[in-house]
Amino acid sequence: MNKKVVFALMSLLLGFPLFSQMTISMDSLSPPQKPFKTEWAFGANGGITLSKISFNPIIKQDMLFQYAGGLTARYISERNVGIQVELNYSLRGWKEKHDSIDIYKTTFSVSVPDDSMKLPKYSRSLSYLEIPVMTHIYFDMGSRMRIIFLLGPQLGYYLNEKIVDSELVTNLSSTLPPYYEKKVQRKFDYGLTGGMGFELRTGIGSFVVDGRYYFGLSDIFSNHKSDYFQASSNQVISVKLSYLFRK
Numbered sequence: 515m516n517k518k519v520v521f522a523l524m525s526l527l528l529g530f531p532l533f534s535q536m537t538i539s540m541d542s543l544s545p546p547q548k549p550f551k552t553e554w555a556f557g558a559n560g561g562i563t564l565s566k567i568s569f570n571p572i573i574k575q576d577m578l579f580q581y582a583g584g585l586t587a588r589y590i591s592e593r594n595v596g597i598q599v600e601l602n603y604s605l606r607g608w609k610e611k612h613d614s615i616d617i618y619k620t621t622f623s624v625s626v627p628d629d630s631m632k633l634p635k636y637s638r639s640l641s642y643l644e645i646p647v648m649t650h651i652y653f654d655m656g657s658r659m660r661i662i663f664l665l666g667p668q669l670g671y672y673l674n675e676k677i678v679d680s681e682l683v684t685n686l687s688s689t690l691p692p693y694y695e696k697k698v699q700r701k702f703d704y705g706l707t708g709g710m711g712f713e714l715r716t717g718i719g720s721f722v723v724d725g726r727y728y729f730g731l732s733d734i735f736s737n738h739k740s741d742y743f744q745a746s747s748n749q750v751i752s753v754k755l756s757y758l759f760r761k
Contacts, residue, residue, distance in 0.1 A: 561754030570745035580605035609637035670703035705730040
């Protein structure tokens with residue numbers, strides 16, 4: 515047998531026990547992982563919402579700035595994974611851009627003032643009771659900080675609405691677009707919500723800040739072939755601050 519091959523085999527045979535011993539020694543030096551304990555947490559949340567409605571045919575919009583808040587319950591059942599459920603009061607809706615007046619002129623044959631200082635405005639606020647049920651995933655970033663990820667379905671129920679800016683109604687001198695006088699027709703709302711954030715764990719509880727996006731899968735108006743809108747779903751960005759006390 516080639517001397518080089520024999521030397522290589524002898525080195526492996528002699529070196530393996532030494533390598534194993536070194537590995538065991540290094541493992542003994544690393545700090546032991548803390549035993550996992552399940553955890554309940556309860557608290558409140560509040561923050562802002564930026565919303566619009568995904569219309570088809572398209573209506574040009576700016577994001578409507580409002581607020582949301584409610585109660586939070588969280589259960590961490592195993593390491594890095596848990597479930598989070600909330601009961602929130604949330605304001606959504608839409609705010610139309612001024613340059614969408616071309617739609618009023620062409621589609622609805624609405625007379626609009628030519629003076630740019632009198633461009634019409636229209637925005638509507640919709641209030642909902644919502645229940646997101648989300649998978650809560652976390653990763654430790656030290657002893658007190660965590661990065662968190664949230665994803666899951668969300669159910670909502672329409673409560674009421676109001677016209678935020680009715681300047682359009684007073685400025686128009688002809689028939690209004692038909693959906694302006696139409697209230698929400700479908701009260702149940704459902705979709706998917708997801709986001710990420712950070713949790714600071716202190717002796718008096720957890721402080722959590724997160725950002726989320728809600729993608730509505732249902733429509734607020736009827737979408738039959740005879741209806742004007744074939745789609746009218748809620749789309750909401752939210753930023754929230756939560757306080758949770760842990761048990």
